Amino acid sequence: MFGTTLMLAFREIRRHLMRSFLTTLGIIIGVSAVITMVTLGRGVTADIEEQISSLGSNVFFVFPIQGERGQFRPFDEDDVTAVREQIAGVKSAAGQVDSNVVAIYNGQDWETTVEGVSGEFMDARGIEMDVGRRFTEAEETSGANVCIIGPTVQEELFLTGESPIGERMRLNNVSCQVIGVFASRGSVGGGGDEDNSVFMPLTNVQRRFTGNDNIGYMAVSYDSAYDSATMTNALVDLMRERRVLLEGQANDFDIVDTAQINETVQSTVGTMTIMVAAIAAISLVVGGVGIMNIMLVSVTERTREIGIRLAIGALAKEVRLQFLTEAVVLCCFGGLVGMILGFVFSYSLAGALGFPFIFDPFINILSFVISALIGILFGYFPARRASQLDPIEALRHE
Amino acid sequence: MSEQPIIELKGITKTFGEGAAAFQALKGVDLSIKRGDFVAVMGPSGSGKSTTMNILGCLDVPTSGVFKFLGTEVQSLNKDQRSLLRRRYLGFVFQGFNLLARTTAVENVELPLLYRGEHKAERREAALRALDRVGLRPWADHTPAELSGGQQQRVAIARALVTDPEVLLADEPTGNLDSERSIEIMEFLSELNGQGITILMVTHEPEMAEFAKTIVHFKDGLVERIENGARNHAHAGSGVNG
């Protein structure tokens, strides 16, 4: 019986192909919108996750900020040493300072940033070498005129195929010898180009570019066996003590935790995805109302047919099942087309916006099931009306 | 066959509407019909013929009275139980043919079997056999719009026959046909009656009533008189075997 009902439903839909398509448009739009939104949301999340992981994992960034009384007190190397030596669980702690410079090589200028760093800093941030080598300990201590350039700088100042290793370039009027190129660390949050940078030993940058012993921020990496909250507390306590902050005074430094950024961003994107998907889902409901409307029209149009069916012995529930099946088949058809369109939209949008495309089977199955449920929900009332017709009246219709 | 009538109506009344608008269409109809009979129901317009047919067809229930069909008291059955009776024992032919539009003849004929849950192949075979009986086998794949009125009515008869019903009910089956087609249909109905099907038919035309064995005259919601049809004599005694 059910196979027959299904066949009848297909036949009826085929008979009004255009109308059936227009009827299901609401469902198609709803399903494709929900799928597109959720799939894009997942792509964005994955993209951000990757960017954040490029900052290194289990890393804190500690910045000096303006204090309560307007004071701004930078860190110095002693602070870094204290963190490294006095807090349990710290694997490495390193300071960084930077300055905008013009790099000159072979008669060409390029605006870039010089960063005073150390091997330990590169460890903490998880920066790998592309070619060449890192600074030696001796170079770091003495502040030798050696530099490691970023991929962007290499691209801008050196010819393709030309090895920059051993070449001398100038940063403003400081000459240095290129000893390596660091591997791309990507761009964070679409902001500045992290690869447009030249590393020099920290002491060298302090002496020749910034002219003081200050450091801009500390990168502190910790053992993953320790949790982020414990480490944060230890860091805050130590820094407050070192900066002699009284109880009740606000911190004049800030600690940013990559795990925490990750969490915040993810939950923000998650919330936005849910909101947009919910708005898209409203069109699913509107689509359901469309289905109900057309099914009611169909019941009126086919009153005589219903009368014939009842007269030759169809049970009320059989007539109801027939109309319900029609509504559900329509909705499932809409769901299917919506899924395909959702795939096409999210795939091409992800490509156009530069996000990874991550197929989410759950949302696809869910959307399909929901469209079938909408068919049942909004098809039930018209189907019930059909089944409750009086055969004599129905036969006399028109 | 026993003398037990296949259909028995006792004191059937039917009132439409309520209160001041109430109208009593049937005022106490008594009628019993033997198995194998061919009954023509006649009477002026509004005398309650269709109302009676609807009750006999288990499409409607009387306001009061007893309607026994094959020994079952139909007036106390619910909607679905009456549907099951219809699908099992009754065939309908309507004045307006009432075929499903845009549906081929053979699919129209298959319809009652669908609700009996028969398989596709058996359905198709039985439907084609029924179409063969009404001489429309070659038209099996035509839709009603492509058939003449007489052909459409024969498809409707095939649909009524396909389930091998005990009783065939026809409310003015020739009402929409010219006299030549009408005679064809009537000849076909008497042939079916000869094969053992009990037939009840409403008609306004005396020529058509000629084909019946029994003629029941209605007037003002009551059976006025019952007479033997012209053919009754010829068919008398031939009974079920025709």
Ligand SMILES: Nc1ncnc2c1ncn2[C@@H]1O[C@H](COP(=O)(O)OP(=O)(O)OP(=O)(O)O)[C@@H](O)[C@H]1O
């Ligand atoms: N559903 C209904 N509601 C109200 N009155 C009805 C209804 N059906 C029939 N009637 C009335 O009952 C009376 C009998 O109707 P019925 O259809 O049985 O007549 P009929 O003998 O078949 O007439 P005709 O020869 O015109 O078909 C008529 O007066 C009609 O108006």
Ligand SMILES: [Mg+2]
């Ligand atoms: Mg009538």
